Amino acid sequence: MTTLDLILRNAVLPDGRTGLDIGVKDGRIAALERSLPASARREIDVGGCLVSPPFVDAHFHMDSTLSLGQPRLNQSGTLLEGIALWGELKPHLTQAALVERALRYCDWAVGRGLLAIRSHVDICDPRLLAVEALLQVKRTVAPYLDLQLVAFPQDGYLRSPDAVALLDRALEMGVDVVGGIPHFERTMADGADSVRRLCALATERGALVDMHCDESDDPLSRHVETLAAETVRHGLHGRVTGSHLTSMHSMDNYYASKLLDLMAEAQLNVVANPLINITLQGRHDTYPKRRGMTRVKEQMARGLTVAFGQDCVMDPWYPLGSGDMLDVAAMGLHVAQMTGVAEIGACFQAVTANAARILQLERYGLDIGCHADLVVLQASDPAEAIRLRATRLYVLRRGRIVAQAPKAEATLDLPGRATTTVDWRL
Numbered sequence: 001m002t003t004l005d006l007i008l009r010n011a012v013l014p015d016g017r018t019g020l021d022i023g024v025k026d027g028r029i030a031a032l033e034r035s036l037p038a039s040a041r042r043e044i045d046v047g048g049c050l051v052s053p054p055f056v057d058a059h060f061h062m063d064s065t066l067s068l069g070q071p072r073l074n075q076s077g078t079l080l081e082g083i084a085l086w087g088e089l090k091p092h093l094t095q096a097a098l099v100e101r102a103l104r105y106c107d108w109a110v111g112r113g114l115l116a117i118r119s120h121v122d123i124c125d126p127r128l129l130a131v132e133a134l135l136q137v138k139r140t141v142a143p144y145l146d147l148q149l150v151a152f153p154q155d156g157y158l159r160s161p162d163a164v165a166l167l168d169r170a171l172e173m174g175v176d177v178v179g180g181i182p183h184f185e186r187t188m189a190d191g192a193d194s195v196r197r198l199c200a201l202a203t204e205r206g207a208l209v210d211m212h213c214d215e216s217d218d219p220l221s222r223h224v225e226t227l228a229a230e231t232v233r234h235g236l237h238g239r240v241t242g243s244h245l246t247s248m249h250s251m252d253n254y255y256a257s258k259l260l261d262l263m264a265e266a267q268l269n270v271v272a273n274p275l276i277n278i279t280l281q282g283r284h285d286t287y288p289k290r291r292g293m294t295r296v297k298e299q300m301a302r303g304l305t306v307a308f309g310q311d312c313v314m315d316p317w318y319p320l321g322s323g324d325m326l327d328v329a330a331m332g333l334h335v336a337q338m339t340g341v342a343e344i345g346a347c348f349q350a351v352t353a354n355a356a357r358i359l360q361l362e363r364y365g366l367d368i369g370c371h372a373d374l375v376v377l378q379a380s381d382p383a384e385a386i387r388l389r390a391t392r393l394y395v396l397r398r399g400r401i402v403a404q405a406p407k408a409e410a411t412l413d414l415p416g417r418a419t420t421t422v423d424w425r426l
């Protein structure tokens with residue numbers, strides 16, 4: 001009989017399988033079966049709770065997180081005031097403050113079972129202070145969190161002086177992914193040119209691509225078309241991600257159907273950021289107000305890999321958030337009207353497996369041989385996890401418990417009734 005390091009007994013998996021025991025050895029999943037006939041140094045009966053691979057955030061800004069109020073609050077709450085505010089803060093950033101805020105956020109993330117994050121990092125700063133800081137954070141957190149960095153020209157790749165050279169330098173320093181922001185260039189033509197140049201650069205360097213793309217309500221914004229076409233031209237299928245794509249919400253339906261075919265041909269990945277899209281888009285509308293989130297349901301139906309990202313937590317663009325990807329999934333589900341049974345499951349995938357595929361994480365999942373990176377949730381299934389923003393009872397990284405929390409429950413002492421406990425599960 002094998003001795004394992006740890007066994008989680010009586011787990012429910014996100015795909016609906018129940019009563020499973022998960023055996024962990026040397027940081028990997030070594031066994032997955034009912035009534036596992038093995039012993040372990042430690043056994044935890046999870047009592048029919050959901051055990052999931054960790055949450056993955058496919059779109060975040062760790063250089064700005066937790067900077068809310070510095071140097072002032074965003075009075076209008078708009079995207080453009082947010083960008084202006086970030087521009088005011090940038091010259092005053094220090095590496096120590098950046099590192100401290102990022103590490104604090106990583107602690108929040110681990111406590112929520114969020115163990116992999118793709119963060120864009122602004123390279124439009126001649127000092128590249130944020131790049132240096134986040135590369136340091138990436139090394140520091142590596143034992144417990146995968147941090148993937150995107151070289152992001154916030155002020156425009158062609159519009160911002162020196163951004164072309166700075167983006168090259170950021171990649172040389174070790175940033176993983178090529179970013180972009182074509183809709184923020186001076187003209188539509190410049191935007192398309194930036195997409196072409198950045199895709200060529202990624203091809204040359206063998207890098208993944210993830211661009212902020214068409215984050216506007218303009219139904220005629222066409223950068224996602226260029227991004228998909230360049231992906232096909234360079235043979236970058238499956239390696240390119242379009243983040244936001246909010247203009248697709250407003251596009252003419254006939255054009256959108258043609259575009260979806262092209263995106264499918266390119267195997268373009270999509271990241272929607274529901275919390276941010278629902279608050280920042282449609283700001284010029286009176287009523288009815290557009291929701292501004294991209295066409296998640298149709299993209300999923302077309303076979304594209306679609307993830308939901310957090311984008312911002314307590315920064316110039318968004319004063320809320322806590323690193324809880326279940327909050328993100330809940331908002332995505334509502335905004336996309338995905339309340340069907342399979343659709344709710346798909347929204348859970350959008351903050352776990354789909355995001356992991358976009359980041360190209362290795363050994364992610366619940367198969368034997370995968371990393372024993374696991375989250376035990378106080379819920380019976382993914383729908384309940386989303387509904388309750390379920391407590392993360394245990395968070396495991398490489399088989400080691402890195403966070404745990406007591407069950408969420410309340411003791412009721414009601415007049416005329418015996419004392420009872422309520423835990424909100426059905």
Ligand SMILES: [Zn+2]
Nearest residue numbers: 061120212311
């Ligand atoms: Zn973003």
